[in-house]
Amino acid sequence: MSVRPICWRRADIQFATQVDVGGLELDDPRADAVFLAIHQQVPIGRLQKAGTTETAAIVSEDDILADFTRDLSSNEPHLLFVTGEPGTGKSHLVRWLRSSITDRPNWHVVYIEKRNTSLRRVIERILTGVGGPKATALLTRLDETAIRLSSTNEAMLALLGALERLVRFDDAPSIGNLKGAELAELREKAGRLVGDYTFKTKLSRPGGPIERITNLALHGTDPGQDVGEQDLHLLPEDLEIDPEDLAGAGAEVGRLVRALANASFRRSIADLLDHYLARAKGEVFTGRATDLLDVFEEVRREVATRGQELCLFIEDLVLLHGIDTHLAQALTVPATRDLCRIRAVIAVTSGYLRDVTTFAERGVHYTMDVERTRVGPEPLRAFVARYMNAGRVGADELAASRKTRNSAVLNACDACPYHDPCHDVFGHSADGHGLYPFNRPALDRMVSLASPGGFDPRNILREVVRAPLEVAEDELMAGVFPSARFAATLDANRTDLGPELRELIRQRSASPDAELSLRAFYAESPPRVDEEVRAAANYFGAALTDIDIDEAEVEEPTEERRPGPQRDEIDRWVNGDRLSAETARAIRRWILDTVVARLQAGPHGFQVRRVRKGASDWQIGAHTVRLVDVRIKDAGGEGAIEGEVTLSFDRIDADALLLKGVLAAARTGRLDGSEFGQWFFALQTRLSKFESEVIEAARRSVSADVGSALAVLGVYHRLSDAHADGGSPLTEMLRPARRDGLHTAAATFAEKAVRHRERALMVLRDRLTQSKGAGAPSVFDAGAVLADVRAAANLQCLRQPFTGSEDLVHVLSAFDRAQRDAAVAAWRDVNTELRRLRDVLSVDEDLAGALDELDRFVDDAHARGLLPEADSRDRYRERRQGLITNAMETYRRLARRMSDPVGPESLWEVAVDPGPALRSLGEYAEEVTRLLTGVGLKLAASGTEVGEGDRQVVHDAFRELADRLDQLEKHG
């Protein structure tokens, strides 16, 4: 048959199989028609009692309808809860109940759908047709709120503001397990976080939790959106924030954000915030003054005055998060003469009612969580076929036919020209809906894969109807259906076919993907080709090989050679199971031993030996080949860090065959244990390539290791006197003699690093000697590395990135770290000395000139008795003689480096301890300063000037006396 029609329209399939039936708008004729066309009765469990999960009985939708519509004999609200996991059809059932109630003039019906249900819309729905003053006031407040929250950003800010206020100032003494001081502290911390601008910005980021919550509250759900309960809550993972992102926040918030890294603290904060989230949402999105209880009462009074009952349908209570608690309270108030009776059917996700305790123990609870097997294969086929039929007929046609045909649903197959051959080949449901392009086994197998446990209609629609039909639409005309894309999300490997068979089919089939899909899905007993498969293959134009299932099995090892459970392990692995560590280790060891045997026999010249006695890893020259370098996807032992050279096996059939051969060889010692040894020849290419890569890595390691080892020796020999004297580099590096006067930190480094130096020497010894085959090492000409020796001798520190074998890189890291630590410690001491010295001696001091001048000063002062103490000059001379040669140059050199960052190379500036030189300068300068100060004080206290008056006085005195003497001479 060459005609492969595409008898459905993708748009109609998508319309019918929307994520949620809530997407089908109520009272839309097209949506209603499609809804009725796709509706399939499924078994429903009635719970033994509210609050449990124990099913008392399996009931039908009609039973629930009868329960819901029964006459109310008491004033208690009649509440029906439909629980179930997401996608199990809760909303569908509520929708069906709504569609199934006949016109009842004494019922005031309020239907709250999931579709586009914002909190405001919920309240508007409840108030529809009610005109009391409170309702009017509430609607006004809702309008005001809507105007106030003109954008999502504004709403997010308002929500966070309300959240902060409630968290900080609510006076509830306990929340969950939290109470007392612990709760108070948590309130303070949570309030501080959500009150912080930067943190708020982070929470409100696009795609972030507050935007998600706000959008759901403000706009409701998108019909195509798969909303889970957790989307409405603030979760611990929503608070997983990188502290780096809050660099602009204050220190306290920064600390709190870092504390959020602690899972327990994060959970406590999230729980506290989420506790208040519902109230915050209620306040922000419906108005703080809104009291739903009052409004509901007013509605019930109004409805009562009309002589009606209030009949409420809620497609998903979860989406009412924020007003659900109020709603629950309102719905449990018994009827009175003034308050109408209530009946309500409420769909809610399993487990949600735990938190809405008012509902948890009331009403009748039904569950959609029933086992798939309870539904039965034929109803499941009918379930899928109804959707396919809806996609074939189309929404418009269904709506049109509904007007004329009443409840009967149009069947597209009835008018199809290929009806008979199509139904012959692919079959049909009990309702007469054709299963094309699937057949019965394919449909059953896909449904079982899509709904492995309980009945999961949402996933069935997604994985069995929508996705495969889209693939079929793309491939049927091209003649490649069903390709590897078909049902790929359900079983990409076609696991019912063993890897050998799959590989054979790939090798021999003209259309291998189609044959694999057909054998895996369309066969009654996969992978055997039966009439169903041949018919389908013929219809699709796919060629089947004549490989018989027995042929593939014959090629398998016999039971005697390979025990049963082990024989299938590789099959299970390639089909998605994890390969056990034990099996993986056996495979790795066999492969590694084989490669090592080849390396030992090879002419590459490297020593091949175990890393240590009894170890499974091998040393090939400088390169280590580890057991885990044989990498097997999804196998035990794959957690190790990937090595430089690896031999990888993916979860594909070709590799599975190789591994089967390896495993057989490992366990039996025979190479023909699988595929008559064909695998071994296929493996040889992989092993040769791996061997070559290992040799190349070993060669690279030699070069890298020698260079790195020389670098260690070169840097280390800076600690030696020989380096200071500029001797022969190689000799000095091999036999360094530690110089005297090392700073303590440098000496410690020398002690610590000596083992790294010894390791480097061992590397040189190992790398600069080689062996022929397994022979003894022979001396290698070191002249080849002399240029490297000179370069290494000039190194001040190791160059990064570190290269070489893994263990040598560890040595280099440790050596570098020790050198860096030593540099930091030494410079800390030196900087202390320098700071002290800087206070008494300028770095610009001309010390030679100063010494001369100071010598003369001390002598002058001493000669005049101006020095502070009698022994001052002796002490000065003692300090003067204590000055260490070149101390000033050392001081200047180090002072210039004081503020520079300290790296490992900085060690050499201070390796020979400059402390004594700096201290000698400091002591000298301090003594001199003391003398200068003392002399200055003495000088300041001395002397007055001789004036002209003094000279005159004595002149006059002499004159007067001379006159008297003259008188005496004359008169006696």
Place this chain on the structure above:
Amino acid sequence: MSTVLKDQAAAARLAIAESDRRSKNEAELAAIAAARNRAKTATELIAQAFSVRSTLADHAVVVPPLAAHRRKEAGDGRTGLRRAATQLTDPDRQLTGLLNGQSVQSALKQAEDLAKALTSSAQAAVEERRKALRPDGLDSPVPDIPGHASIVFKLRTAKARLEEAVIAVALSALPERLRRLEEAADTWRALRPILDAHIAALPPAIQRFFQAAATEAGAPWSLVTPEVRSWLDEPDRRDQYRVRLG
């Protein structure tokens, strides 16, 4: 202040040099003060000597003129001082050296010696006058006769003044000393006869007792006769006497 030690040391050395200079000034000032003080003292003494000589002359006490060699010394000193005074007017002249020099020092010494010589000759002149004023009978004791204490006191004071030699009396004090000597001589001459008359009026035993009591050895108990005792026991005399053990 510079933080460079070399600069600090250089500054300190400059400060020491300045201090040295100031030390020299101090020495110079000290030399000036000393020279000026010595000159002034000598000048004042010489002037005083002239003045005292004139005063003493009014009391007929003649101070002999300086000997010839002293007058020559005075001439040498005058010349030296006048030369030094001339040199002092040279602002570039180092005063310390000048003032402490031989010439000035010698001149000042001569002036000081001359002042001393003038003083000594004035003192000697007054001493001569004292001796001349010394009355006869000054060596006899002055008995303390009851009822004549004032006369006894004045006589004893005059006696002490006239017996004290004029030695090391300041030049300026010589005129006063001379006046007191003359006054003491006058007192003795006026009152001694009166006291002797009172003594003579007493009974002989009592005279003997008082004469002995006025000596440094005192009166022996044997002289305290009943007559003496009875005389001493008179109501107005009873409490005026004390017996001391020798």
